[in-house]
Amino acid sequence: MELSTILDLLANALVAGIMLGGFYAAVSIGISISFGMLDIANISHPAMIMLGSFMAYLLNSHWGLDPLLIMLLIAPLFGLLGMGIYRVYFQLFESREKDPRRGLAFFFGLLFVTDVALILFFGADLRGVETPYVDTVLNVGVVGIPLRLLIPFFIGLLVVTGMHLFLTRTFFGLAVAAVSQEPLGLRLMGVDPVRIKQIAFGLSVATAALGGAALIIIQPVEPALGREYIGRVFAVCVLGGMGSMSGTLYAAILLGVAESLTSTFIGPSWSPAVAFGILLFALAWRPAGLMGRN
């Protein structure tokens, strides 16, 4: 390969990776809230993302709604679903005993049941959405920016910024940050920690609706695709420092760029392995995350 070709490829891979990273932030932010801040290992989050994708597919193919509109419509429903799931989780597990196995098995069951239910309803075929912008590519010099990547990138940026402002500027947001560390303190201030956790968990599941709609804009989906996102979302959450919003964004962009470079220079079939490598690296050597102190 000539040097100029390599440089072109590199520039394209970097830009695509940053775009992809923004999108990864949108799918991972729910885990950063539930696992990072509330200490609830919701491994069913990727299945919720797939549920979001298929809701978008359903509404798009039946009524021709735009996925961007759909995500705003279904996000509140997902929020309610999340609050319901947390209610069940709290009643059955969190309030009773401290055996983490049962909570994990509960969420794994939820992941599996959602997965199988999606296969039962939609089959294992690829489903996509039709929008006027999916096939548009903006050309900036040698770099082509497809809108189907740029839009999810901005969704990710918006979600992360919004969540960051919400968590740092509002009383409720500060309560969420405090809930897993100082539940007694919250009680003394007249705040019910269970209620805070319930709403925060609802928020985290609502982001799965946004992530799911963004995913189906990027590419057609099938139910099993969700499994690739298990490694990704947890890698981003751990590397991002478990619950830091800016950390989530940086870690997601790092993952996006690493995957994009792998896929350009080694082969697209290898990219699912990148997230796991990063996750293991983060767990073994940097469990406090990229910007952690120790």
Added chain:
Amino acid sequence: MFTSNTRFLIGLLIAGATIFLGVKALAEGYYLLVAYYILQYIVLATAWNILGGYGGYVNFGSACFFAVGGYTTVFFYKLLGLQALKSLDFGGFIITAPFIAYLIIPASVLMGAAVSGLMGLATGYLTLRLRGVFFAISTLALTVVVQTLVLNWSYVGGARGAYVMRPPSVAGFASTSEFVFFAMLLIAMAALAIARNVEHQKLGAGLEAIRDDEDSAECSGVPTLQLKLQATTLSGALMGAAGALFPYFVTFVDPVGAFNLVHTVNSIAMPLIGGMTHWSGPLIGAVLLGGVQQYFGSKNMVTPELSLLFVGVLMMVFVAIAPNGILGLWQRLRGKDVK
């Protein structure tokens, strides 16, 4: 009159012989198939329970350990080539076709167990020093990455999968399938004996202490990391042994089938439903749940997806209302409280 160990061994041997002769007497491929899958689930569930039930560390990678065992067999099969099925020559000492299965199948099982055991050790070494939930997530992600590896490795068939020819006949057995079934029966018996042994030894007591309160265990001098690594290696090796036999039973392996989440969900659901504190729990769960799935699946009464949905929902129901499984329910019925 006998010690409890002797009683257990006699019981195990009698049960094993009954199953083998029973399946042989029925002389139908169908029963062999059903019995094989149930035995395979007994191994997977028992192996999962050594770490998950006794030690309290959830492994979501059963499918991965199983598949790695299976692909170890595929790898050595490709390495040896077809010629190895006709005769093997060890410097003048020639093994002829009917006896080859006695050599290559146990060798495959041992290698599959070794490779999966090492993978367990490595994963455990990297993640078991952190909270259990990180280990759980890592094993879930490990499945995706090892599957990616196999998909890209054309030597073992890549995405297309690989056929494994078996020795056409085995001396002393009616068919090669019967021999493979016999081997799985032995692995299942070994798995139960190992689990019971772990329970009665220092490893089991240590794992129990870790499950109840890891910090206290560590402070009282229990070598927690070492015990957890032993359990992970043992558990992975048993799953790998079951996986190594799989290609010889079905003669075809592909990544989608081998790495299927179905193996994972079953190996967790079975101990949960049977009971996790005693070696007989996974056995009960595997026989009941495996039996139900095989029965409905083979009669074409329900689609495979529907039967999986049933397993998933049943698991969630049990984890919610009967955390100690059927064993726990039974003990509660008899007025004994379980720990």
